[in-house]
Amino acid sequence: YDGCYGVLAGLEAIESLKEAGFVPARPLVVAAFTNEEGVRFSPDMMGSLVFAGGRDLEEALASIGTDGSVLGKELQRIGYAGQYQPGFLKPKAYVELHVEQGPVLEREGIAVGAVENLQGISWQRITIDGEANHAGTTPMSMRRDAGVAAARVIGFLADRAGASPTPTVATVGTIAFEPNAINVIPSRATFTIDLRDPNEMHLREEEAALATFLEKLAASAGVTIHAESLAR
Known part of the structure; x- marks a missing residue:
């Protein structure tokens, strides 16, 4: 999930399923990818890009931020330096819940929309x-x-x-x-x-x-x- 809303919604969904006694056919995982926006460290969507094999892990960790900081060191500083290698999970399916980040749905009075394409x-x-x-x-x-x-x-x-x-x-x-x-x-x-x-x-x-x-x-x-x- 991307953004605070997506992560919290994913956790809420898992909690609700547990409370309902639902047993899924496959394990369910909530994931929050590092540096999706790319404002401080370039490029954007870096975490998911590394996970999918589109960027070398060490190259990503060596990225220099707009403030001169190094991504790998910053992840260690805040306790977010993971111990597993990218790709250790192979999802059967992937769902992302996201705020619209725009005014169109609200203007049209539509509560939920499905993504048709990506920018x-x-x-x-x-x-x-x-x-x-x-x-x-x-x-x-x-x-x-x-x-x-x-x-x-x-x-x-x-x-x-x-x-x-x-x-x-x-x-x-x-x-x-x-x-x-x-x-x-x-x-x-x-x-x-x-x-x-x-x-x-x-x-x-x-x-x-x-x-x-x-x-x-x-x-x-x-x-x-x-x-x-x-x-x-």
Whole structure:
């Protein structure tokens, strides 16, 4: 189960079955996977990915967090470093209970929904380098403003996703400017992009459109742009 609600609901289901005297044909297990969201350690869904054999255990444990911490050491610190190897359980079936994480069911007045597809995810970190200069004396035509360039990327993503006939969504969830002073033109803008679409072909198209936009923006704004893939 993913999230506090899913884990607690799983425990409640097991307790209710025990109280009812129900004897299952197979053993039932409640599982909480490590680092499903990927906010502190990248990539997301790391625990389930390792369990399914999609990522090496030692590689995952060596992951560096956004605060500089190491995943394996943090698991040991909080007492969550397990003693079993990934894959020691071979489930016959798997059920995940999850909050919607969105407003659609509530808007439609529907209490429960079944998942029809999964969102494909593309996470990137974008770094734009321009030139710091005085905000009061540098003409607009002579600026290499990393902040303005970042704003144009954000606008491009919002406009494109909003006009898309597919369920594409785009989010810029973090952003930082350097030197981060009120009277200085930003010399650097660093931000993250979260692109999602349940269709792999559509997601690739969005990635390609973004890459093309970044290339053209770098030339027109006089900045350099570096894109780093964080999760795919």
